[in-house]
Amino acid sequence: MPPDDVMIAGTAEGDKVSEVSEQPRALRFAIIGAGMAGILSAIKLRENGYTDFTVFEKADRVGGTWRENTYPGLSCDVPSHLYSYSFAPTPEWNHRYSAGAEIQAYFERVAREHDITDEIRFGDEVTSSRFVDGRWRVETAGGHRDEFDVVIAATGVLHHPRYPDLDGLDDFEGAVFHSSRWDHDVKLDGARIGIVGTGSTAVQMTSALASRAGRLTLFQRTAQWIMPAENPPYSDDDKATFRTNPEQLAELRTNLTQMFDVFANAIVDADSPEMKMVAGMCLDNLESNVRDPELREALRPDYQAACKRLIVSPDFYEAIQQPNAELVTDRIERVEPAGVRTADGTLHELDVLVLATGFKTDAFMRPMTVIGRDGETLSRAWAARPNAYMSISIPDFPNFFMLNGPNGPVGNFSLIEVAELQFAYIMQLVEPLRSGEYREVSASQDAMEEHEAARVKAAEKTVWVTGCRSWYLDDRGIPATWPWSFDRFRSEMQRPRDGAFEYR
Ligand SMILES: Cc1cc2nc3c(=O)[nH]c(=O)nc-3n(C[C@H](O)[C@H](O)[C@H](O)COP(=O)(O)OP(=O)(O)OC[C@H]3O[C@@H](n4cnc5c(N)ncnc54)[C@H](O)[C@@H]3O)c2cc1C
16 A cells, blocks of 8 residues: 555646546556566566566567576576575476576476466567556557556666677677677687686686687686585485475575575675675685686785675686686787787687676666656666666656666575565555556655665675775766665565655
8 A cells, every 4th residue: 555645646626636536447567578577577467466467578588687698607606496486496406506597497487387478479679668648658679569557677687788898809700709699609619718707607607618618718807706605416315305395495495595694784794794704715715726826816806705796606716727728817908800919919819709798787678768757758867877766666757667676686696586575565566556546656756865865875884895896886886786784675675665655
């Protein structure tokens, strides 16, 4: 229900509120994107009694991230039993941390078993959403037009590839591609492979490719702390136990959640004992496992652990120490037809160049045009940078909600739990629309500004501002993330705050 002190606009006779019927309405929903969050939305809408919805997906399959990223070594760094929907646990995960293809198969299966695949318009990108006369007019690249009461943008955060600005990239005569656009026709065995970047993706690829490449060259701009984490398989016996004892599976998930909470709470307090423990584990990993002192120094970051997104790997140090692997720390001068020339003048000859350079994390649903109430445009609202109250709602964009939107919890925990909590919150927001009491809901400007000011202040204590460059930081150097504990996030998501939303 809307809070008691919501602002109720338009009370004069003849305007919108007086037209509201207070009859239950069959709301129509558009869900944009059929990745983890879009699948979740479709399933949960039905569960909440909303049957009139369309899912728009520009690709030809569900899965989002896990459909797009197929690079060798791709794995989730949240344990499998935590990186699963709470309503669709599975005893069948093969490892503590799942491979990307297994996660993709999981999302495809969940979508199929919940019968939502037929509700998805595949191969149709939403190009614009306009709020006209109280409804959202949605248009797609394929020319489809429809109207909806509510839009849920489940368009992803790590979705638009970021390409590096390297001179001569187009002149390279070998194969070159972004890590999220892997070209499976390219031969890897025995090839001279170069990797640009040192984030989680580059580290996972190094581990997977070092034993296959003729020569593997990792171009490192910034060294990374590596958290050691073994990835043991679940045995047939383990899986049989989980199948017959769902309570044991539930207990495992609870334990993993508690373990992850320790970390999530540590990073928002850079001086906490837990953060020191994480730093100690990373340091010990480096000191104990990199034998050559020169290589060890080259791999030693000059900032605090977890300042950049912490990398989890059982075997990166082993891979980079293989005789055919090389770490290059000299700056890339340019790309030439035969390979990469570094600032020291060396030409590193290559057959394959992989750009593991991440994503444009501030794009969200753009380049889609979004026009809200009274012609307010998303380009204007986000001219400085993306923002949304609780990452979910933007003032003057009524009945338009985001999952995993700007400044939400991202980092080393399960974005599935984040999306599930956000979705349940959105369901509370739309309830008064369904009952017919109101027709529009969006965050108030005051609520967003207050939230943003508190968020920026709280970010000062986090580990993300302790002196490193990372994709967490916005153009001002302020982490574009949730700066409080994960418990606080769970508690905020329980119920919208009184007065934070305007209902009309
Ligand atoms: C390499 C990699 C590793 C990761 N590892 C982890 C991890 O360990 N733990 C973790 O929690 N998260 C991880 N993530 C984050 C991951 O993106 C999320 O966990 C999750 O998959 C996001 O789901 P989503 O549905 O929000 O977005 P996405 O999976 O990005 O899906 C968005 C979907 O929307 C579609 N779409 C976008 N715009 C439009 C449009 N205009 N019209 C129609 N369709 C559109 C896209 O095609 C896509 O299918 C990782 C991401 C990457 C890239």
